[in-house]
Amino acid sequence: MLTTSTVPFVDLSIAHQPIQAELDAAIAQVLRQGDFIMGKALAEFEAAFAQACQTQLAVGVACGTDAIALGLKACGIQPGDEILLPANTFIATLIGVLHAGATPVLVDCAPDTALIDLNAAKAAITSKTRAIVPVHLYGQMVSPQALLELAQAHSLLIFEDAAQAHLAQRDGYTAGSVGTAAAFSFYPSKNLGAFGDGGIVCTAQAEVAAKMRSLRNYGAPRKYYHTELGTNSRLDTLQAAILNVKLPHLNAWNQSRNQAAQHYDSGLAAFGDRGIVPIQNRSGTGHVYHLYVIRVLDDCPINRDTLQQKLEEQGIQTGIHYPIPCHLQPAYQNLGFKAGDFPQAEQLCQQILSLPMFPGITLQQIQQAIAAIGLAIGEN
Structure with a gap:
């Protein structure tokens, strides 16, 4: 471990x-x-x-x-x-x-x-x-x-x-x-x-x-x-x-989240050529990071679900927001949408993984999560 x-x-x-x-x-x-x-x-x-x-x-x-x-x-x-x-x-x-x-x-x-x-x-x-x-x-x-x-x-x-x-x-x-x-x-x-x-x-x-x-x-x-x-x-x-x-x-808590995201961005940058890519921030310090989400692309050595499992084994709790797009939810098939209608959303739902994020998260905790990702994809 x-x-x-x-x-x-x-x-x-x-x-x-x-x-x-x-x-x-x-x-x-x-x-x-x-x-x-x-x-x-x-x-x-x-x-x-x-x-x-x-x-x-x-x-x-x-x-x-x-x-x-x-x-x-x-x-x-x-x-x-x-x-x-x-x-x-x-x-x-x-x-x-x-x-x-x-x-x-x-x-x-x-x-x-x-x-x-x-x-x-x-x-x-x-x-x-x-x-x-x-x-x-x-x-x-x-x-x-x-x-x-x-x-x-x-x-x-x-x-x-x-x-x-x-x-x-x-x-x-x-x-x-x-x-x-x-x-x-x-x-x-x-x-x-x-x-x-x-x-x-x-x-x-x-x-x-x-x-x-x-x-x-x-x-x-x-x-x-x-x-x-x-x-x-x-x-x-x-x-x-x-x-x-x-x-x-709230402002201070949001600033804490944004600073944590910057630490994540910096630490995860080394994994970009291994298919680990954070969702882009186009808002600078205006992004309040309710969630910090990465994408696990096709060129990653392991898929998203395997990465999530390996992180769980290392004590890193994660989430997926959201695993099924609205148009593919069983209760809403009567709306007339079908698989393939929204390819970007459908693909994204297979790639995204939310990492630990909350005001007060420590640099050590962030570094632990980053190190666990590196270990999982063979970069450590």
Whole structure:
């Protein structure tokens, strides 16, 4: 064995330990106040998060999937509207579009960045195309300038899926400030994570925010007065209080992730001629690295699955985000897509491997992961 210590894929305790007293106090305050639903901490967090994302308004909901579904509805998406989205994203993006009643139109990705291919998106536009959902995958934004040019040329609404890109930046924009609205997730392992599920929609448009508040609360703009078909999807006050404590630390945590990625980039550069290639960073320090993902190309001495197994044997925990593209998932075969429709996404799903990444990961842990890769491919 290379080492007897394990490098975890994610370790949340490192970020939580220094602020444990603040977290305890925030939770205790909510318990004392008893405002568990739509309480004071929720309003405070919504305002703070909107400001952090350089937008005006934010509406907390129960999860990131609801943020997409309700957010699209709040933006005026109707049944029959076609929405462009990438084939290589977490299934929640697709589910959100379907729950909004829209027609998903999947498109391929750029293999070097894993982000949506905007040329492919342009080619898929029809007279029914109403919106595009760019997924800021792995912590890197889709180019805002290119997005805005496409949207303006074809009168498309931009609805950002920023579930993995809290405070990411590119082209002078912050994730959540590019389009009409944006969805975020606060799943515990996200860059800004709650102690359970949670989500939020950011927007600069007051009418979108107002409709979001109604939709999340049974379709009622005021109590017991229901003007539309809403649901029960509210960010709990307890979770908002926790997120309030964590938000001021998010920039530092993101910087820690970006610095860790630079160490990975430097150490893995020697393996480029052996088929180990990191997903490219086109955003510099604006990439917040929710995940650090490498590609295992065909000229690597071993395939991705073998590499993952060998790393596990050396105590390096890894993940695959995501192993099956949306159009090949069994539940969604009725959408009419088939194998071969999106070759870049399909190939990428066979190549990608996510390495340990979290704020506070040590240089020693990164070097251990790099050394284990070298050993596995015969470079040590």
